[in-house]
Amino acid sequence: MWWGGRGQSFNIAPQKEEPEMGPSGPQSVQGSGMPEPRNPQLGSCLVSGCLPGEQILAWAPGVRKGLEPELPGTLICTNLRVTFQPYGWQRHQETSLSSDYDFALVNIGQLEAVSSLSRVQLHRPGSLLKFIPEEILIHGRDFRLLRVGFEAGGLEPQAFQVTMAISQARAQSSQTQQYSGIALSKTGQSSGSKKPPIPLLETSEDWETERNRQGAKGWRVSLVNERFDVATSLPRYFWVPNRTLDSEVRRAFGHFHQGRGPRLSWHHPGGSDLLRCGGFYTASDPNKEDIRAVESMLQAGHSDVVLVDTMDELPSLADIQLAHLRLRALCLPDSSVSEDKWLSALEGTRWLDYVRSCLRKASDISVLVTSRVRSVVLQERGDRDFNGLLSSLVQLLSAPEARTLFGFQSLVQREWVAAGHPFLTRLGVTGVGEKAPVFLLFLDCVWQLLQQFPAEFEFSEFFLVALHDSVRVPDTLTFLRDNPWERGKQSRQFNSYTQVYTPGYSHPPDGNSINAQLSVWDWDLRYSKEQILQFHNPGYDPEHCQDSWLPRQQPSFMVPGPPSSVWLFSRGALTALNQLCPWRDSPSLLAVSSRWLPRPAISSESLADQEWGLPSHWGACPLPAGLLLPGYLGPQIRLWRRCYLRGRPEVQMGLSAPTITGLQDELSCLQELLKKWTPRISPEDHSNKRDPNPILSQSC
């Protein structure tokens, strides 16, 4: 029996690190009944695509369905991924991973085997397939779908084997497992130390550069957490007010949840500062000096301070997780929702409603930041989820720099990766901690902005989809760790941990570091040059907002005394507070906070309309240039079809291909014309300038 001894043949040995193998050949499955690839060409094709340490477990020829036209090729299951290689397609030498054809094992959300008689979902590795599949469907957690049909004619055993292998491999893969060795082969190619495309904010220079770029003169880079002893979830470096000593920082941070005290997120060119911090650690008993330190850090030299209760009016983590699961179920091609009930089912997921509330809140906060010079503090208990989401959205709304490709990637690196958003826990299948795709919710919010302001963003929808999918590809550490400390540990950056760090120290002494410098921003790992070109939004028009607008200036960092006005922003309104910190007189103010107050008026009016001195209607008076105020009424929030409905190619017809090809065609046409003209026009220009002008001046 060819499937006899199945347990043995697919019992995959724990992954052996064999980096010296390099991009070498596959180890064909040990002792299995797997036939050697008959076609030598196919064999070499399989070989060429392998990652270091990757083993091919099973393969079968098949046809990729659901696309127009159907694509014949080979379905391959390895210990790292499932991949479909179309015939004649060669893995690009530089891109060892493919965004089109690869499914990382951790990305597989659902595996279905279909025959004319039955349809089974393979959940556990133990579940035995009782028939020979004619087709298998792999539903990605990233909403992609791989549908491969197998042809009859002697190849059925292979179809069976590959299905079982996928089921097994998936069960054995772990979330933390990474495509190791990929960095090695990668860094081997580009000789020497490669500069990361985006500053990873692992060195103090990166922070210093960014601080200068923002023009945050009143701030400095604090080295107090260089050894992660203030908080492991914080980055090694962060920004604190100039006048605050490191000892004060240490003193103050101890009174915040998990040591995440107030730090600068973004300095508005007009003078306002956007800060983020964790919740007050109410159990602590700070002395007067501690309180003074905390207050001066929150105040950041401004006389006007607004504390923003971040979680107010936003969904909980559990809400988001549930909404995302429902959304995924709804977008499955065979979702049982009847045709007429689609809209209410979509509403039932609540996903769009959560997107809407995030946008509304971000819009309010960005008005707070831009309308007056003040310190705006985002306060969330953990400071690792919604603070990052809101702070990034506010920056996208208020800072044109953040809307460039570079700016956006830096933003994500700073507010999410470096700030310690627990990617692994939130996205993970580890089962530990609270799962919630907060980052994906953020990407959806960004997509909504892109829809509403198509000329304001340098990156395209394609880029957002790429970032969305990267979350499920374990090729770099960016999304595979919960905080910078773990990330650094893994990349052996801190293996000389006991050494005294010196500012400016950046490279680990041994060149042995794996993936130290590779991040999700190394797009050429997974995307071809042509695809990366599509990251650019052809409609981007940076000239749109040149004139810099600044709010009423006030001498900043001049008033050392206590803040003259302290506000709590909650339920879409400002409430005056007596004091910043809750400890002076119990009961604590924030604990009572306004969580139970109703939103004052149920109206769509954002703060912009009410009292902030902004124009009473659009267009007539100039809005602060570069400030985008998003729409968040029901009809304005749309479903991100190109991302969520990818499993249903029929829906994609008008969405991706034609439009993008249309634009691409248009672009290439224009570029060709440009090329044609450049050599022709330049001599003409000369002749124009030299010849007719003098003649003209004579004639005049």
Add this chain to the structure above:
Amino acid sequence: MEHIRTPKVENVRLLDRISPKKAALGTLYLTATHVIFVENAPDTRKETWILHSQISTIEKQATTATGCHLLIRCKNFQLLQLIIPQERDCHDVYISLIRLTRPVKYEELYCFSFNPKLDKEERERGWLLLDLSEEYRRMGLPGEHWQLSDVNRDYRVCDSYPTELYVPKSATAHIILGSSKFRSRRRFPALSYYSKQSHASICRSSQPLSGFSARCLEDEQMLQAIRKANPGSDFVYVVDTRPKLNAMANRAAGKGYENEDNYSNIKFQFIGIENIHVMRNSLQKMLEVCELKSPSMSDFLWGLENSGWLRHIKAIMDAGTFIAKAVAEEGASVLVHCSDGWDRTAQVCSVASLLLDPHYRTLKGFMVLIEKDWISFGHKFNHRYGNLDGDPKEISPVIDQFIECVWQLMEQFPCAFEFNERFLIHIQHHIYSCQFGNFLCNSQKERRELKIQERTYSLWAHLWKNRADYMNPLFRADHSQTQGILRLPTAPCNFMYKFWSGMYNRFEKGLQPRQSVTDYLMAVKEETQQLEEELEALEERLEKIQKVHLNCSKVKSKPSEPSKYSGFSTPDSSAANTPQDYSGNMKSFPSRSPSQGDADSALILTQDNLKSSDPDLSANSDQESGVEDLSCRSPSGGERAPSEDSAKDRDSDEAVFLMA
């Protein structure tokens, strides 16, 4: 004029729907044709013009401390909320408008007073832009199996049909007459679309008067003739676009549907599109959702679903797809009918034609399609769109649904259509505006009696003249999508159909995206064209300059020399056309987008001759002055604004004149 009780009310406030606290203070004017609101704000003095014929309902609401509320709903989905300080004024405005918006005679409609300052010849040329006989020739008619019939000369057989009709050659006058007597309102089967490749055709008619058992030999022969006219197939589809229940109910009234036993070789099919009353209510429900002050996600999605609107759109698309498939893939002819064969039949036939024939996806082809399937075949524009005061139960958004179907298709096939969304929106607007004569009356016969063509202007000529504004920048004539039949997925997926915010929320600026990619692309295209023209001009100049150089070297001092160059004395303007200038243009570009008020009011006023983007003008310009022309054609808002303003002034003069 006698109906206007008060021509002018001051200190009126116009509310902004999204944020009711914002209100613009201004003056309200009533003229014979328009309601005009002029804002007091001195820097803008923004004007809002509403044609009386666009107004669907006027609602006087409870008086509050601030004044009397007046709510004006328009057929193009605009919603005006006015606060008039004096109750008496409000009442006068209300009573005047009630009368003004319900004309009883055709002569009261705007198209009989509208004068775009074209001479008689131009007007006549405008009406000749489209020629239906030309369209039938394009289809390959008359041909081997089809001929032009004069049976309906002077509307003798059917007064809602046109005189020119194509019928199978084998159908004699006797058969046609017999068949017409067996059909509701004598609308016998006639050709709507003919496919040259497959010889299959789409025919249309009304329901047969079959009752429970009646038969008609001639009608059976008629269907036989249609089948025989298509040698490639041995059967005909008969598509009844009504829900089966409705068709059965009609049998009790002596009408009904074809019995498959009586007709040889037909395949009968029901496709359930609901009747005009259901559609009217559905739209009403959807518009209520659109009117919500601050709709939440669930308000919007639930409301949209409960209105059923998208479901109805899907039903029409499904019917169109079915017919297109039958014709293209099975090569079978189809006879389509509903009850009277002028609402659902028109929708379905035109959707099917659009799917089948790329010609209808071009600007001119689309106009022809509406001319053929809607105007000539007697769609009751007057009743459906309430141009004259009439039975409110007759009003229904039939052609609106068709226009939306086209938009849904455009969303799915962005490269397949030569025209853009704006084109559809403007057509919808003018179906209700009564500014042009095209959509007047209920049939060709009535239009001829009214001498529409001699007394009014044609919308098609107007649209064609401004076609530059209606081009889809993504259209590619050589794209694989563009050729042949458009194939919609067969799998059921309701979410393919989307809410058309650009139509139903078109006056809610806050709800629209702030920038339009289409406009951006159009600007790029225009710019490209300008650069090309400029290049050509420059090349020509270069040639001349080289010649001059030769001359110069030969004869150094020639007095006539400078005058030679005065012809192309524009190096400055050409130098200004550098990339900086380009980006400057782009920046100001959004001011032309149709979602903006100015452009819209300009559209309503339509002073063609003042439009600076008129392509005809530039075509006349000779090469030498080409460069100068370019600068005034550039899409910068600054240069356009004055022309639009003057357009307004002139029209307001006219309005005043009319009032006097």
